[in-house]
Amino acid sequence: MTTNHAAKRDFSLTVNGEPKTVRAYPMERLLDVLRQELGLTGTKEGCGEGECGACSVLMDGALVDSCLVPVAQAEGARVVTIEGVARDARFRALREAFLECGGAQCGICTPGMILAAAYLLEKKPKPTLDEIREGLSGNLCRCTGYIQIFEAVAEAARRSAAT
Amino acid sequence: MRSDPADFELIAPASLQAAVALLAENPKAWLPIAGGTDVMVQFAAGTLAARKLLSIWNLPELRRIEALPGELRIGAGCTYTDLRGNEVVAREFPLLARAASWTGGIANQNRGTLGGNIVNASPAADSLPALLAYEAELILVSARGERRVAYREFHTDYKKMNLAANELIRAICLPRRFSGYVQYARKVGARNAQAISKVCIAALARIEKGEIKDARIALGSVAPIPIRLVETERALIGKRFDPALVVLARKTAAAETRPIDDIRSTARYRAAVVSNLVGEFLERLGAAATGHE
Numbered sequence: 133m134t135t136n137h138a139a140k141r142d143f144s145l146t147v148n149g150e151p152k153t154v155r156a157y158p159m160e161r162l163l164d165v166l167r168q169e170l171g172l173t174g175t176k177e178g179c180g181e182g183e184c185g186a187c188s189v190l191m192d193g194a195l196v197d198s199c200l201v202p203v204a205q206a207e208g209a210r211v212v213t214i215e216g217v218a219r220d221a222r223f224r225a226l227r228e229a230f231l232e233c234g235g236a237q238c239g240i241c242t243p244g245m246i247l248a249a250a251y252l253l254e255k256k257p258k259p260t261l262d263e264i265r266e267g268l269s270g271n272l273c274r275c276t277g278y279i280q281i282f283e284a285v286a287e288a289a290r291r292s293a294a295t
Numbered sequence: 296m297r298s299d300p301a302d303f304e305l306i307a308p309a310s311l312q313a314a315v316a317l318l319a320e321n322p323k324a325w326l327p328i329a330g331g332t333d334v335m336v337q338f339a340a341g342t343l344a345a346r347k348l349l350s351i352w353n354l355p356e357l358r359r360i361e362a363l364p365g366e367l368r369i370g371a372g373c374t375y376t377d378l379r380g381n382e383v384v385a386r387e388f389p390l391l392a393r394a395a396s397w398t399g400g401i402a403n404q405n406r407g408t409l410g411g412n413i414v415n416a417s418p419a420a421d422s423l424p425a426l427l428a429y430e431a432e433l434i435l436v437s438a439r440g441e442r443r444v445a446y447r448e449f450h451t452d453y454k455k456m457n458l459a460a461n462e463l464i465r466a467i468c469l470p471r472r473f474s475g476y477v478q479y480a481r482k483v484g485a486r487n488a489q490a491i492s493k494v495c496i497a498a499l500a501r502i503e504k505g506e507i508k509d510a511r512i513a514l515g516s517v518a519p520i521p522i523r524l525v526e527t528e529r530a531l532i533g534k535r536f537d538p539a540l541v542v543l544a545r546k547t548a549a550a551e552t553r554p555i556d557d558i559r560s561t562a563r564y565r566a567a568v569v570s571n572l573v574g575e576f577l578e579r580l581g582a583a584a585t586g587h588e
Contacts, residue, residue, distance in 0.1 A: 137301075137302050137303055137304045137347065138300070138301060138302070138303055138304045138305070156300075157300040157301050157303070158300075158303070158304065158306070159298075159303040159304075159348065160300045161300075161335075180339045181335075181340070182332055182335070182336060182399070182403055188402055194405040194406075195401055195402045195405055196402050196406055197402045197403070199335070199339065200335040200336070200403075200406065201335070202300075202305055202331065204305045204307055204350060205305075205331070205352050205353075207307065248401065251401070266401070267401060269400045269401065269486075269488030269489065270399065270400015270401050270402045270488060271400070
């Protein structure tokens with residue numbers, strides 16, 4: 133249909149602590165590379181245009197929408213996905229609080245919510261409700277009405293402070 | 296329909312010098328991409344016209360904020376998060392800090408850049424009224440060197456700007472002389488995060504012994520480019536603050552803006568909001584005047 137302008141290249145990045153090299157077009161979305169090349173399907177695609185936060189990951193410690201990151205810009209980066217959060221003991225309180233407070237229903241927004249919450253709690257271990265609302269304001273949920281999610285993040289902060 | 300990544304080249308030079316050298320060789324070939332919060336949305340929609348992208352994301356020369364004695368020099372590649380985390384921005388340029396806080400959500404603030412907001416040239420861009428109010432200047436860079444332009448002369452019409460194809464914005468310079476000013480910013484939209492403004496305002500004024508010595512009022516989303524309300528400012532400067540002046544300012548502001556109907560709002564609603572925002576700004580100014588006396 134169209135002429136090719138790019139060739140696939142090798143890109144090296146660290147994903148959940150493991151060095152990876154992927155062969156991809158430079159404009160392939162980090163989201164697709166994670167899901168299709170690396171089999172990390174915990175990261176979801178919602179809107180595909182930076183509105184919903186379902187594809188949130190951490191890139192060099194910063195929360196980003198992986199649908200808006202061309203893989204060439206992730207060259208050399210440290211990327212953390214929900215699979216990395218799932219096996220990191222630091223986030224145990226957060227995972228449990230989401231389960232116990234009803235912070236997950238259909239589950240599509242949950243990986244992104246947890247990544248946004250993890251990023252928030254790293255910066256602000258004792259967030260106010262307003263700070264929680266702002267921290268998750270780029271993540272949409274169509275099931276919970278958000279209240280249980282905010283409660284889960286507040287509960288995780290309380291438990292982390294207690295330990 | 297989403298674009299096919301096989302159709303797009305993207306290269307990421309390691310330095311600003313290398314980036315402008317590539318632009319000098321073949322200026323029209325490349326579209327600069329920083330945090331991708333606009334370009335990747337066009338890519339997703341299949342509307343991205345450029346086929347060759349030049350990544351300037353995270354170039355160290357563009358990611359610095361330098362506090363010089365006379366001005367704050369913000370690298371064009373600084374993100375909204377960088378702006379929100381900078382103490383000088385927070386203390387002396389709160390209009391910009393607040394605009395950064397209500398642009399997109401946190402993930403977009405970690406990737407979207409001030410330079411990108413300028414060149415994307417949306418009439419609704421949240422940070423641009425603050426740049427107008429502070430009378431920002433832009434440093435533009437090409438392989439031939441640098442030039443400096445006043446931001447108010449940069450956007451000339453809808454999506455049109457005083458930037459050659461071989462140039463990049465290097466820095467945004469804000470004069471450090473507004474600490475004694477009353478500063479007011481507000482966004483009116485469906486919500487702060489992730490919603491585009493129906494109207495946004497950034498306004499500054501200095502009042503001494505009840506007399507308005509200086510006033511700058513800038514608005515977004517009411518014209519093809521962000522605008523200053525020069526007639527309203529003129530009606531205020533040199534006047535003593537009183538309730539009749541508020542009425543006059545509101546009328547002048549409504550008369551000098553001609554917003555349009557679009558998917559986010561109507562011209563009539565926007566005109567009413569402009570008048571109300573100017574009124575609220577003047578109430579703040581009045582409170583400050585009373586406080587000082």
